[in-house]
Amino acid sequence: MRMLVTRPEPDAQATQERLAALEIEADIAPLMTRQTLDAHLPPPEGFAAVALSSTNALRALSDMVSLDPLRDKPVFAVGDRTAHEARQLGFADVTAADGTLDSLATAIALARPDGPVFYPAGRHLSGDLAHALAPRGLMVVTVPVYEMVARSDLDKDIASDLASGRFGAVLCYSRRTAEIFCDLASDLIAPADRRKLPFLCLSENVAAPLLAHHFSRVLLADHPSEDAMLALALAFAREQTGS
Template identity: 80%
Template structure:
């Protein structure tokens, strides 16, 4: 059983290492690369809290030396992994939501934040946090601090492996990654073969583009987290290999 990881670095290598600890071999074919965006951030003293939906936002702010002025703010992270990264970088008051934008909005609303929320985000957003919090009377200032740039081609070894049906499954962590994958493999995987390739997805939203392109062997994590993806990968590998 060999799997293909499509998420960007450095997360792809981290997932590969965790799969290896479960005796699952994996290749890496990142479909996006993070680029920090230039620009000036608004003064931190105008915000009552920080919202985070990605560790990439933290990495972008860290690399541009923009984190320290925010350390005294309470942080609301979309999930445990992003919360852990925030604590590692120096935030002391961090609350983790349940892994979805909806749960993050609910967590912030219930905290009764007393002022505008700063939301450093990616250029391509999969959800609208400002819209979700508007009914609660909360203002969200969304500032793009990074962009995930799509790759224009798959790595040659990944193409060869897909063409030879060498991968037991492909892992997807974001809808945009799934969309890019479908575009890049249009001439690599025949429609009939797509129905036989298992795809392991973080959520239904992530899986939607794959289903639209006739990848019908879709496995969904029972929770939008890395732990759930790894548990599903292990269960699937054991089922396929009988071990």
């Protein structure tokens, strides 16, 4: 069983290593690269909390040497992995939501911070946290601090292996990654083969572009988390190999 991991670095390599520990061979083809933006950050004293929907926001703030003024703020992270990263970087008061933007909005609403929430985010947002919290009387100031730049092509060897059907499954973690995969790989894979290639996806939202391009063999993780994706990969590999 050989799988293809499409998420950006450094997460792609981390997933590859965790798959190897499960005795699953995987290649990596990061379809996006993070670039820190030259953002003008508002004064931190004006905020009561920080919202994080991605570890990439923390990495961008670290690049900008802008973490120290925020470390005394309560942090609301989209999931356990982002929460863990925040704690590793010195944030003490960290609440983890359940892996989705809706659950992040709910966690913030229940906590009722007594002032605006600072939301360092990506340039391409999959949801609008400010819009979700406005009806609850909470102000969110969204500042793009990073951009995920799409690859313009696939590595020659990866493209060849996709065209010849050498991957047993493809792992997709974000809707935008799935969209980029469809743009770069659809023409490589014959229509009949698209229906055969399995995709392991973080959620229905991630899977939607694949289905629209007739990649119809899609399996969804039980929970939008890395652990759930690895559990899905292991179950799928065992089913395919009979082990």
